[in-house]
Amino acid sequence: MRTTFEVADVLRNHWSQVEHHAHINAWQLRTLGAIKRCRTAELGGHVDVCTSCGTIRISYDSCRNRHCPKCQGKNREEWIQKRETELLPVPYFHVVFTLPDLLNPLTLHKPKEVYDTLFEAAWGTVKTFGNDHKHLGANTGMISILHTWGQTLTLHPHVHCIVPGGGLTDQGQWKTARSEGKYLFPVKAMSKVFRAKFVEAIKCRIPDLDKKLVNDLFKKPWVVFAKRPFGEPKDVLEYLGRYTHKVAISNHRILNIDKNTVTFSYKDYRQGGKKLEMTLDSLEFIRRFAMHILPKKFVKIRHYGILSSTSKKVTIPTILLQIPIGKTILIRLMIAEPFNPRMCPCCKTETMITLENLPKRGPPKLELSSLLASGSFNN
Numbered sequence: 001m002r003t004t005f006e007v008a009d010v011l012r013n014h015w016s017q018v019e020h021h022a023h024i025n026a027w028q029l030r031t032l033g034a035i036k037r038c039r040t041a042e043l044g045g046h047v048d049v050c051t052s053c054g055t056i057r058i059s060y061d062s063c064r065n066r067h068c069p070k071c072q073g074k075n076r077e078e079w080i081q082k083r084e085t086e087l088l089p090v091p092y093f094h095v096v097f098t099l100p101d102l103l104n105p106l107t108l109h110k111p112k113e114v115y116d117t118l119f120e121a122a123w124g125t126v127k128t129f130g131n132d133h134k135h136l137g138a139n140t141g142m143i144s145i146l147h148t149w150g151q152t153l154t155l156h157p158h159v160h161c162i163v164p165g166g167g168l169t170d171q172g173q174w175k176t177a178r179s180e181g182k183y184l185f186p187v188k189a190m191s192k193v194f195r196a197k198f199v200e201a202i203k204c205r206i207p208d209l210d211k212k213l214v215n216d217l218f219k220k221p222w223v224v225f226a227k228r229p230f231g232e233p234k235d236v237l238e239y240l241g242r243y244t245h246k247v248a249i250s251n252h253r254i255l256n257i258d259k260n261t262v263t264f265s266y267k268d269y270r271q272g273g274k275k276l277e278m279t280l281d282s283l284e285f286i287r288r289f290a291m292h293i294l295p296k297k298f299v300k301i302r303h304y305g306i307l308s309s310t311s312k313k314v315t316i317p318t319i320l321l322q323i324p325i326g327k328t329i330l331i332r333l334m335i336a337e338p339f340n341p342r343m344c345p346c347c348k349t350e351t352m353i354t355l356e357n358l359p360k361r362g363p364p365k366l367e368l369s370s371l372l373a374s375g376s377f378n379n
Helices: 007-013 026-037 073-084 101-109 111-131 187-205 211-219 233-243 282-291 312-322 366-373
Strands: 045-050 056-060 092-098 141-149 155-164 166-168 174-176 223-226 254-257 261-268 274-281 301-305 352-358
Touching (some): 026 282, 073 233, 092 111, 101 111, 101 211, 111 155, 111 187, 166 312, 187 223, 261 282, 274 282
Antiparallel strands (some): 045 056, 045 352, 092 155, 092 223, 141 155, 141 301, 166 174, 254 261, 261 274
């Protein structure tokens, strides 16, 4: 169902200015153009009719861009369903690695280098503590998801990670984290290691990095946040559903659009998550949104260690065999049914058929439209 206001509406209202915006590059402009055209006649579509009750439905094609607020629902459900079969019946921890705002200018200038380094340093930190016998002494894993925004669309790069509460020893035995999986690693120590690994790696990626920036990075404490373990394995999937395919701002947060401004809601976590409103100039809103368009072909969801794509086919069955069958839970994810294009919205039967594919920038043919209107397909 279409929300009252959309990011696409802001883009359409100011597109001539967006095309010549000094702070929007060609790749960002291409992405914004796709979002502007999403589910409109510009992308074409198709006409469906129910052979049971005669209901007619005209649907326009989506842009399928990963930054589009309207195109993430189906992708999110499909991704979660694939992960469901890989979920271990063990405690999982939610860990967040955040970059200090001192790095924001560098991030705007070299986003791929900074984001790749963020992933590398986060996994390097988890792996180091996992291999340390003082903390775990086993090979662990991680699923990490990059977010680049804060609630007000400012630049705030961080990775959300889920880490299993344990790992596989070199002998292939599952070893649970300390306190029976109720505690992972000390976050203060992780923060220092994370900072050191990031600075070391970014200096390798950007050899001419400003030495003053490097010194300043060591003067400021870095933030690593770890939540208590999830209650049940299904909570991990619910978490993934909220975070994996998020975009910088969803359409339902946009409260009003006028000629020159956009008003949207946000949560102020410094005030306990209090819900507030912010009004920005339309072009400033678009500029902030464009900051969070990732570089071309950049991978924003990454798997590491025993959960990596090359390892999990072996490691997951190995771990499951070592966990008592009584602890294995059949998980049913409570998500909405995926969209079924053959389901009639009126009589709820799978009797919709496609009669015509609409060309781009054009409505249905007059002859077909008249035929549909006459109800000739009711049989």
